[in-house]
């Protein structure tokens with residue numbers, strides 16, 4: 506059974522977290538994002554800079570102090586995030602810690618998503634921390650981007666499921682420190698199975714393609 510998908514209908518299900526049309530985030534989430542952004546820069550410097558031992562020691566001591574300070578607070582419950590999403594200013598909260606798109610998660614590249622009709626579009630840049638072959642992105646990191654991208658595309662159907670199978674075809678090496686763009690869409694739905702396809706480009710160059718089968722919840 507194939508079901509047609511209507512982009513305008515899909516867009517109302519999900520607020521994309523990094524959509525440029527969204528109002529700026531302020532307060533605690535803005536500070537979380539700022540901290541994550543600075544941490545990304547620290548990671549980049551750690552992986553590329555020829556830093557002297559004394560400065561590395563000083564940086565580690567400083568971060569150790571910060572880690573103890575941040576760790577002194579009680580853990581937030583996931584439910585707090587979900588409750589936050591009920592307020593207009595905190596609607597990003599549910600996905601802000603995603604490892605791929607989360608602006609409050611320093612391990613995210615981050616991948617920026619926007620919905621364009623039935624196509625989900627993404628932009629990202631891999632830093633040195635994502636290196637696989639010299640100068641190129643790690644294949645596992647590329648797969649993770651596709652899992653998120655296709656995963657979001659299937660979520661927009663309002664039949665959100667989990668990744669069952671993700672197949673990647675790596676066409677050419679994906680460069681680091683380069684603006685990349687990607688796209689995904691739902692190809693068809695058959696029972697609980699949602700079939701998605703996606704592509705990743707550096708400029709006009711097709712770097713990788715993905716096919717994903719997602720299984721909607723019973």
Ligand SMILES: CCCCCCCCCC(=O)SCCNC(=O)CCNC(=O)[C@H](O)C(C)(C)COP(=O)(O)OP(=O)(O)OC[C@H]1O[C@@H](n2cnc3c(N)ncnc32)[C@H](O)[C@@H]1OP(=O)(O)O
Nearest residue numbers: 652653656657660665666667668669670696697698718720
């Ligand atoms: C807020 C939203 C934001 C989303 C963005 C983030 C996206 C991130 C997505 C993820 O990373 S999800 C995490 C990675 N995935 C997993 O951990 C899934 C682990 N696997 C499972 O939980 C189950 O194996 C799964 C739900 C995928 C399937 O189990 P079921 O018991 O529901 O499947 P079942 O055995 O009933 O089979 C139903 C149909 O699906 C087929 N099928 C089962 N497993 C499959 C599979 N793995 N791949 C493809 N097809 C599969 C199966 O052949 C069958 O086809 P037919 O109906 O035609 O007979």
